[in-house]
Amino acid sequence: MERAMEQLNRLTRSLRRARTVELPEDNETAVYTLMPMVMADQHRSVSELLSNSKFDVNYAFGRVKRSLLHIAANCGSVECLVLLLKKGANPNYQDISGCTPLHLAARNGQKKCMSKLLEYSADVNICNNEGLTAIHWLAVNGRTELLHDLVQHVSDVDVEDAMGQTALHVACQNGHKTTVQCLLDSGADINRPNVSGATPLYFACSHGQRDTAQILLLRGAKYLPDKNGVTPLDLCVQGGYGETCEVLIQYHPRLFQTIIQMTQNEDLRENMLRQVLEHLSQQSENQYLKILTSLAEVATTNGHKLLSLSSNYDAQMKSLLRIVRIFCHVFRIGPSSPSNGIDMGYNGNKTPRSQVFKPLELLWHSLDEWLVLIATELMKNKKNSTDITSILLKQKGQDQDATSIPPFEPPGPGSYENLSPGTGESKPDALAGKQEASADCQDVISMTANRLSAVIQAFYMCCSCQMPPGMTSPRFIEFVCKHDEVLKCFVNRNPKIIFDHFHFLLECPELMSRFMHIIKAQPFKDRCEWFYEHLHSGQPDSDMVHRPVNENDILLVHRDSIFRSSCEVVSKANCAKLKQGIAVRFHGEEGMGQGVVREWFDILSNEIVNPDYALFTQSADVGTTFQPNSNSYVNPDHLNYFRFAGQILGLALNHRQLVNIYFTRSFYKHILGIPVNYQDVASIDPEYAKNLQWILDNDISDLGLELTFSVETDVFGAMEEVPLKPGGGSILVTQNNKAEYVQLVTELRMTRAIQPQINAFLQGFHMFIPPSLIQLFDEYELELLLSGMPEIDVSDWIKNTEYTSGYEREDPVIQWFWEVVEDITQEERVLLLQFVTGSSRVPHGGFANIMGGSGLQNFTIAAVPYTPNLLPTSSTCINMLKLPEYPSKEILKDRLLVALHCGSYGYTMA
Known part of the structure; x- marks a missing residue:
């Protein structure tokens, strides 16, 4: 307090005399009085204060222990700097980091301050604690003009810092071209290594400094690795610096093959290699063809190594596929790359581009x-x-x-x-x-299946890169057909090959159909794992429900208008972000997290089938399933809403969230792309379905039905005659063509009548679930994926089951049947329930409330005479299982499980 009062009194006396404030007597207080004046270069005030004071101009203050000369040099206050020098300030005084005023002037490009410091014998060779001299600071920041002046005072332009780096190293790293030229003109050693053996060229390449690297190479820089064997080219490729790689190859052509060989190095990031080769291929058509031919040759060599049974499978497989992926990428983005769909090189095309595939042949x-x-x-x-x-x-x-x-x-x-x-x-x-x-x-086969499958995958990739997106090469289709039996053998031995190597099956329905029975025979659990593994491949790891940092990513919805507000926010949201995670908040509520998301899906499940929106109608078969409403056009926004419904179900499936809604078997088929059949008509019109069944079961030749391939149906509220095929009104239905008639009628009732609604729904669904992956399941399994595994009370099931055609509850076959039901898994019980009733769930109130085509209909088991290998069948309209009189429990269980896992094949209708 006394010291402050004394300072205040001194200030008062000074003001009364109309003079500059007098400096305090102690240096610590005085320096903080002078510092703002020095920073503002108020040299007259500084001069007056210093004239009659005992202040030590070399006094070091603050945590970094700098003098006022450091401050002047740092701020470019040249007048104050000269004043301090004349007062005896030491130009070579080092602060706590070892920096002199000259270092600071050089770092900040204060040319006049540097000149004055040099006049007063500032030592340009002093190093700070990191070994940096003033010349290093100029090189770091590219102060070429100042460097020209400074090098005249430097005894060694190659002075090294603590890491052995010269000014040339740092100038090359930062890409200061004129600075590099100035240093070279001043005698800098162009090939001088630092402590790790890195030369200036190495530094230029490490940061992709193309122009700097070109200057060095033009002046004779050697291409040298560091002490760890890392070369300038390695650095360029690691960083994806295609332009710098181009310069290196210009001066060292042998490096072209080195880059090609690098495609086999799994330690290098593939996207960086692609980036480099993409740039190089754009330079000229010849360069493009040379790159592709070289890649094809390397791929061929690797492929033959892979086919050599004593080679390392994993390493060779990864190497081959990596090279082929890069090859295909470069092929697609080449200069004026063809986009006309010509399968170049495989359809007899002899253009130069087609020849790049020749080594692969x-x-x-x-x-x-x-x-x-x-x-x-x-x-x-x-x-x-x-x-x-x-x-x-x-x-x-x-x-x-x-x-x-x-x-x-x-x-x-x-x-x-x-x-x-x-x-x-x-x-x-x-x-x-x-x-x-x-x-x-x-x-x-065990030894070669994976190896050959990897080569097949490479073959497919090469064929595909020459075709427009979405098209499969005719040559590849021919290849699969030719080797159908062997490929099926491979898939039978290891079904996961489809996901590891046979991606073409998922991408090409024509080919997948040949293998679908093998895939569908795999356990449901395995297919679920494959589905989610590939659904989420390429996505960053994250919780299924995350908390986005960006507030805009939160789906803010209103409870009182949840359907419309959700439709609006989902349609505007980023699909990629929604695939990674969902965050929902109700307007006016703070809650967020998985519970809120679960609630959101639950409420929307009910709203989607809300009759007010007229999107779905209740089915006629079991009473708790829904079918798209053919009259949904009464809602002007019905197609937008169908699209939204598809998005919600796709999102739910993507994030393993269950929805509380069940659809008809035919609608699940539409989602899967499976054709409907006449049995599916039962869900909307059981009596009509029975009529179709009757036509198929009986000879109609002499019945005089006079049916034609046209039907009367409701079109926008009016009854119209609709042909089932061109000219259908004049084509009679006969015994020979009745099956076609039944199928076309089914398609009209189940598909054509609601085609716009189906298309809109699938448009939204496929935004999150690719068609190629969902086809792994049948319609029953899709229901399980979307709506979950229901709990089934077996005792309630037994209690409410009827027996007919000769069976009684006490019969051995019936006893075995229920023992098997007790033994099998919950999943298989659900499949059994679906198999017989067409639904995976038990209605509220238990099995006593199961609905059939004409109302309440108990689960029924009917006797069928046994013949070897005969499978159980079912009549879903009347909830009847037709169970053969099997001779043993073991045979019964085997045949029942085969029937359940065969999906919908083999079903009959009453």
């Missing part, structure tokens, strides 16, 4: 011959369906280097018997004559 040829070989052996051993013992292969040389095994070459006619696949050599006579399974032998 060798690999495809080997692949073809492998598959032919396996097909031949499969045909020979058709009788042994459990194991192909005749093509057991003794695996020799497990530790032999992969590259030493030559690729498989096709044998001559009739020589398959003695061929050892993968080596191109004949097997020893003992092995050829005695093909027995042993611990040292492996099934050739």
Whole structure:
């Protein structure tokens, strides 16, 4: 307090004398009086204050211990700087970091301050604590003009900092071209390494400084790696610096092949390699073709290594697919890349671009011959369906280097018997004559399936990159058809191959249909895992329900208008973000989180089928399922709302949220793209469905029905005659064409009448669920995915079951049946319920309230005479299971499970 009072009194006396404030006597107080004046370069005031004071101009203050000369140099206060120098300020005084005033002037580009400091003998070679000199600071910031002045005072332009880096290193790293030229003109060592062996060229490439690298290479810079063997090219590729790579290749052409070989290095990020090769390919047509041809050659080499059975499968597989992905990417983005859909190189096209695929033809040829070989052996051993013992292969040389095994070459006619696949050599006579399974032998299919499948995937990728999006190459379709049996064998052995390598099946319905029965035979649980694994592939890991940082990502909805407000916010939301996670908040409420999202889905489930919106109507079969309303057009926004309903179900499935809504079997078929059949008509008109069944079951030749391929139906409220096919009104329905008539009537009633509604719904649904993935399931499984696994009370089921056609509750077959129902899983019980009733859930009140086509209808089991391999069937309209009189519980269980897992095939109707 006393000190403050004294300072105040001194200020008062000074003001009374109309003079400048006098400096306090102690340096600590005085320096803070002078500092703002120095920063403002008020040299006269500073001069007057210093004239009659004992202030030490070299006094170091603050945490960094700088003097007022540091402050002047840092701020460019040249007049104050000169004044301080004349008063004896030390130009080489170092602050706590080792910086002199010259360092600070150089760092901030204060040219006049630098000149004055040099006049007063500032030492340009002083290093701060990091070894940086004033020349380093100029180089870091590209102060070329100042550098020209400073280098005249520098004894060693290559002075190193603590890391052994010279001014040239840092100038190259930051891309200061004129600074680099100035340093080189001043004698800087162009190839000087730092402590880790990195040269200036290395530094330029590490940050993609193309122009700086070009200057260095033009002046003779050597291409040198650091002490760890990392080269300038490695750095360019790691950073995706295509332009800098281009410069390196101009001066060192051999590096082109190095880049091509880098595609095999799994430690390098693939997207960076693509970026580099994409840039290089854009430079000229010749360069583009050269890159593609080189990539094709490397891919072919890797593919043959993969087919060599002693090579490392995992490494070679990843390498091949990586190279082919890069190849296809470059092919698509090449200069004036064709987009006319011509399958170049595969349809006899002899253009230069088609020739880039030529090296790969060798690999495809080997692949073809492998598959032919396996097909031949499969045909020979058709009788042994459990194991192909005749093509057991003794695996020799497990530790032999992969590259030493030559690729498989096709044998001559009739020589398959003695061929050892993968080596191109004949097997020893003992092995050829005695093909027995042993611990040292492996099934050739087990050994080759994954390898061949990876090459098949590469073949598909190469075919696809030449076709417009969404189209499958005719050549590839021909290939799959040719090798159908072998590919089915592969998929049978390991169904996950479809997801690992046979993506073409998911992308091409024409091909998938050939394998669908194999996929559908896999456990539902496995298919669910595959579905979600590939649905979320490529998405960042995150909780299913997250809390977005951005407030705009929250779906803010109103409870009193939840359907309309949700439709509005979902239609405006970013689909990619909704796939990653959902956050919902009700207007005026604070709650957020998974519980709120669950509530949102629950409420929307009820609103979607709210009669007020006229979107769906209740079905006629079990009374609790819904079907799109053919008269939904009474709602002007009906198609927008159908699209929104599709989005909600797609979102729910994407995030494993269950919805409290059930649709008819036919509508699930529409979602899956499965054609409806006449049995599905029962959900909207059971009596009409029975009439169709009657037509199919009876000879109508002489009945005089006079039906034609046209029907009378409601079109916008008026009855009109609608042809089932062109000219249908004049085509009579006969015994020969009645099946076609029934199918066309079914399609009219179940599909054509609601086609716009279905299309709108699917448009929204497929925004979140790809058609290729949802086809893994049948209509019953889709219901389980969307609505969950219901609880089934088996005792209530038994209590409310009726028996007919000769069965009684005490019969052994019935006893076995209920024992099996008790033994099977909850999932299989649900499948059984779906199989017989068409619904996966029990109505409120239990099995006593199950509905049939004409009202309440108990679950019924009817006797059917047994014949070997006969499967149970069902009549969903009357909830009847037609159960053969099986001779044992084991056979009953086996046949029942086969029927359940075959989906809807084999169903009948009463």
